[in-house]
Amino acid sequence: MKKQLSIKDIAKLSGVSTATVSRVLNDNGRFSKETREKVLSVVKEFGYSTNSVAKTLREQKSHTIGMIVPDISNEFFSSLITQIESYFFDKGISTIICNTNKDAEKEKAYLKSLDAKLVDGLICISGQEEIDETQLSRDIPIVCIDRQPKVSNNIAIVGSDHVDGGYKATKYLIDKDCKRILLLTKDNNTTSSNDRIDGYKKAIKEAHLQLDPDLVIRASSKKISKFETAQKSIEEVLSRDLEFDGIFATNDWLAYGAIQTLKKNQISVPEEVKVVGFDNDSISKYTTPSITTIHQEVNCIAEKAADILYQLMSKPGMQINEHYINVPTRLIERETT
Amino acid sequence: MKKQLSIKDIAKLSGVSTATVSRVLNDNGRFSKETREKVLSVVKEFGYSTNSVAKTLREQKSHTIGMIVPDISNEFFSSLITQIESYFFDKGISTIICNTNKDAEKEKAYLKSLDAKLVDGLICISGQEEIDETQLSRDIPIVCIDRQPKVSNNIAIVGSDHVDGGYKATKYLIDKDCKRILLLTKDNNTTSSNDRIDGYKKAIKEAHLQLDPDLVIRASSKKISKFETAQKSIEEVLSRDLEFDGIFATNDWLAYGAIQTLKKNQISVPEEVKVVGFDNDSISKYTTPSITTIHQEVNCIAEKAADILYQLMSKPGMQINEHYINVPTRLIERETT
Numbered sequence: 124m125k126k127q128l129s130i131k132d133i134a135k136l137s138g139v140s141t142a143t144v145s146r147v148l149n150d151n152g153r154f155s156k157e158t159r160e161k162v163l164s165v166v167k168e169f170g171y172s173t174n175s176v177a178k179t180l181r182e183q184k185s186h187t188i189g190m191i192v193p194d195i196s197n198e199f200f201s202s203l204i205t206q207i208e209s210y211f212f213d214k215g216i217s218t219i220i221c222n223t224n225k226d227a228e229k230e231k232a233y234l235k236s237l238d239a240k241l242v243d244g245l246i247c248i249s250g251q252e253e254i255d256e257t258q259l260s261r262d263i264p265i266v267c268i269d270r271q272p273k274v275s276n277n278i279a280i281v282g283s284d285h286v287d288g289g290y291k292a293t294k295y296l297i298d299k300d301c302k303r304i305l306l307l308t309k310d311n312n313t314t315s316s317n318d319r320i321d322g323y324k325k326a327i328k329e330a331h332l333q334l335d336p337d338l339v340i341r342a343s344s345k346k347i348s349k350f351e352t353a354q355k356s357i358e359e360v361l362s363r364d365l366e367f368d369g370i371f372a373t374n375d376w377l378a379y380g381a382i383q384t385l386k387k388n389q390i391s392v393p394e395e396v397k398v399v400g401f402d403n404d405s406i407s408k409y410t411t412p413s414i415t416t417i418h419q420e421v422n423c424i425a426e427k428a429a430d431i432l433y434q435l436m437s438k439p440g441m442q443i444n445e446h447y448i449n450v451p452t453r454l455i456e457r458e459t460t
Numbered sequence: 461m462k463k464q465l466s467i468k469d470i471a472k473l474s475g476v477s478t479a480t481v482s483r484v485l486n487d488n489g490r491f492s493k494e495t496r497e498k499v500l501s502v503v504k505e506f507g508y509s510t511n512s513v514a515k516t517l518r519e520q521k522s523h524t525i526g527m528i529v530p531d532i533s534n535e536f537f538s539s540l541i542t543q544i545e546s547y548f549f550d551k552g553i554s555t556i557i558c559n560t561n562k563d564a565e566k567e568k569a570y571l572k573s574l575d576a577k578l579v580d581g582l583i584c585i586s587g588q589e590e591i592d593e594t595q596l597s598r599d600i601p602i603v604c605i606d607r608q609p610k611v612s613n614n615i616a617i618v619g620s621d622h623v624d625g626g627y628k629a630t631k632y633l634i635d636k637d638c639k640r641i642l643l644l645t646k647d648n649n650t651t652s653s654n655d656r657i658d659g660y661k662k663a664i665k666e667a668h669l670q671l672d673p674d675l676v677i678r679a680s681s682k683k684i685s686k687f688e689t690a691q692k693s694i695e696e697v698l699s700r701d702l703e704f705d706g707i708f709a710t711n712d713w714l715a716y717g718a719i720q721t722l723k724k725n726q727i728s729v730p731e732e733v734k735v736v737g738f739d740n741d742s743i744s745k746y747t748t749p750s751i752t753t754i755h756q757e758v759n760c761i762a763e764k765a766a767d768i769l770y771q772l773m774s775k776p777g778m779q780i781n782e783h784y785i786n787v788p789t790r791l792i793e794r795e796t797t
Contacts (some may be wrong), residue, residue: 146576153572156597187573195541201533208559212566215571220532220557222545229549235490236524236554239483240577260493350746376742380684383746405713407718409687410747 137165149241183219187217188432189237193225193250194312197319198404199419200248206425207246214433216243225311234258235403240423246428246434249274249313254278265436269315279288281448285315288321288417288452292371292399295415297330299397301369304330304332305360307381308373309344309352314347319401337365342377353380361388368396375400375407378414382459398459412458420450468775474502524554525769526574530562530587530650536756537585543762544583551770553580560587562648571595583765584609585658586650591615593638601772603765606652615729616772618765618785622652625789626659626753629708629736632752634667636734636797642697644718645688645710646681656710656738674702679714690717698725699711705733712737712744715751718797735796750797757787 130148134141139158140168146154147162154162188211188366208218219240221233230250235258237245244264246410247254252263254272269282296304306323308316342356353372357380360367372378378400379382382392392398400407400416407414427448435441464685467485471478476495483491484499491499525548529537545555556577558570567587574582581601584591591602591609606619633641642659645653657676664671679693690709691725694717697704715737719729729735729749737744737753744751764785772778 153576154597159597168569185576187577189556195532196538197537198533201538204532206561206562209561217558217570219526219573219577220559221554221558222541224542224546232549233554236556239490239522240524240556260491260496348742350742381745383748384750405685405687406743409716411720411723 133162133165137161151219173223184243185241186215187219187240187242188244188436189217189233189240189242189279190220191223191230191233191237191245191247191250192220193223193248195220199402199421202421203248203425203428206287206422207429210426210429211433225250227305231258234406244432246432249315252314264432266432266435268424268428269313271314277435277443278446279428279431279443279448280446281431282315282425282450283419283424284449285318286322286325286403287449288419289319289373290326291322291400291452292417293323293326293362293436294330295454295456295460296369296371296397296399297326297332299369301331301397302367303335303338303367304371304372305365305367306339306371307353307377308339308341309349309377310341311344316362316373323371338367338369341354347372349376350380350383353377353384354384357384358383358388361390370398372398372400375402375404375414375416378416378459379406379410380414382410382414393459399454400459403455407455407457415460416455419451419452425452447448470499471503474498504558511715521580523552523576524556524577524579525581525773526570526579526582527555527557527576528560528567528570528582528584528587529557530585532557532559536739536758539758540585540762540765543759544766547763548770554654562587568592570596575600581633581769583769586652589651600747601769603769603772604767606650608651614772614780614782616765616768616785617783618761618768618778619652619787620756620761620789621786622655622789623659623662624786625738625756626656626708626710627663628659628789628791629656629661629694629738629754630660631667631735632791632797633706633708633736634663634669636706638734639669640672640704641673641706641708642702643708643710644690644693644706644714645676645678646686647678648681653710660708675704678786686711686713687717687720690714691721694718694721695725697729702764707733707735709735709737712741712751712753712769715753715796716743716747719749719751730796736791737796740792744792744794751796752797754789755792758787761787 130141130144134144141156143158144162147159182351190204194199204220211218223229223233238259247267247270249269252273265278267278267280271280272278293304324334340356342352344352370381372381378398382398385392390396400414403416403418407416467478467481471481480491481499482494484496527541532538541557548555560566560570575596582609584604586606589610602615604615606616609615609616630641661671677693679689681689696779707718709718719735722729722733727733737751739755740755744753
């Protein structure tokens with residue numbers, strides 16, 4: 124019977140380390156063409172116990188994490204990505220990013236694809252409520268940001284306290300004497316936006332103001348930018364003479380579009396209408412008037428998510444005690460209120 | 461001697477297709493846990509000719525492309541990514557993105573990592589002049605966007621004609637009667653920004669205006685946003701009473717920062733100073749005054765780059781005839797000129 128070589132034997136025969144043999148057999152980078160050929164020719168010549176292949180397949184680590192992102196053009200998401208990438212890079216772990224464009228089918232395909240790339244961990248930012256774990260062939264540690272998957276099992280969920288953020292924004296407008304506050308959001312909402320709306324409703328109710336459904340605008344944003352979405356909605360609202368003295372927009376670009384449209388219609392901000400946005404994007408900081416907004420602690424969220432994922436990756440079988448990590452938001456007062 | 465099983469034999473024994481066996485052995489997704497266990501137990505029991513493993517390793521395709529991006533928060537880059545991702549997704553090919561933050565070491569590591577992930581093709585957007593091909597163990601088709609690698613071999617380079625873009629912007633200001641045009645750019649420039657500066661110089665010389673080195677501002681942008689970079693530079697320029705009647709900023713956020721700073725200093729745009737940006741970012745479109753800018757044909761660039769890469773991936777050994785594909789830019793006239 125043909126002798127079954129171990130990885131050690133192959134390493135000896137090809138004059139490289141066992142780690143290199145393992146990398147070549149898994150085609151897992153960091154070796155030269157020559158090394159590859161040397162190792163594969165030994166394998167070819169002498170054969171190799173596939174038990175070890177199976178074992179390596181089972182045990183291997185790719186030193187890579189995957190990130191599923193619904194929209195990389197979103198400034199909050201791109202900050203998260205950049206910071207999480209840095210965290211892992213410092214630990215010798217690469218990050219690969221997949222952009223799903225909020226498409227459920229794409230998300231499924233990318234989960235499968237990241238699984239096939241043998242990522243050691245996954246960060247899923249925002250997007251769908253569910254994570255289709257049937258796409259995963261292995262038990263991969265997962266941390267979600269701004270997303271509450273229906274099946275959470277051993278998944279940690281990190282994110283801003285969006286209900287409280289929405290509440291803070293609305294409460295602030297109420298304290299500034301607004302009586303009729305428009306809620307401006309997009310129609311294809313994520314869980315975090317819906318939470319912000321819940322916060323709005325909570326503040327309205329608490330202040331015994333009327334919760335007028337006409338004031339809740341879920342604007343269609345198909346194929347147009349957030350700015351244009353807001354522009355269209357505000358033009359439409361003004362055309363039907365709806366009265367309002369405040370706007371809470373669930374993100375800063377919607378707020379900016381609303382403010383510019385009010386200006387164009389000779390409605391002064393903050394004198395006649397006060398506006399609060401969400402996210403503390405560049406646009407809120409640098410436009411005139413600068414926009415009062417809810418700041419998300421992106422650094423803190425990125426670090427917590429990365430920390431938890433790294434722990435889960437380092438200690439297989441670790442159970443998560445705290446599933447929900449809510450990071451407080453804070454209101455930044457600027458010129459639109 | 462133990463019988464050497466072929467992939468076909470394993471497929472028969474485990475009751476799955478040969479394609480599935482190959483995917484399991486390569487751990488290349490799209491199979492269930494059960495299938496995996498079935499296949500691996502057959503492999504374990506009967507052994508498997510590693511010649512076939514070697515062969516599969518050599519031949520396998522991952523149906524994935526990699527994208528190296530210097531800065532995903534840049535709107536032009538994120539549009540490129542989104543469109544290229546869509547192009548390949550429609551063809552059943554996944555895109556994985558690596559964000560290098562303009563760090564040469566990260567770029568090297570990610571090239572290695574993408575190579576290890578067996579990507580079938582690479583798109584390298586902007587960034588360093590060189591591509592360290594020694595990081596790649598295989599001959600992977602590469603297409604560059606907005607980047608001119610020193611060693612180009614069989615690499616296609618797609619991008620806007622940045623020299624002409626810079627020329628158009630400056631020529632337009634000259635035609636609007638500007639005599640002293642400030643060039644505002646960042647200090648950590650990519651090849652494309654340097655090309656834009658060349659275009660500026662070309663137009664200045666052609667009009668027999670003085671090429672005053674004082675007017676070329678390469679602003680330090682360490683740890684501050686483009687807006688703040690421009691703000692600081694313009695404040696500094698104003699403090700030393702440098703005369704200028706036009707600004708060509710090599711991107712829209714720099715232009716926006718400059719305009720807001722001029723406004724704050726009671727200098728009217730476009731009456732006293734005319735401003736042209738670059739990229740046609742959202743900010744140029746939606747701010748007041750809206751910013752005259754150079755539009756890059758992002759759709760066209762994305763499609764050309766994707767088309768070429770797809771061809772290179774489909775026809776191994778194909779030689780590129782046209783190495784440089786320059787896509788013309790166009791000036792969009794708005795309120796700052």
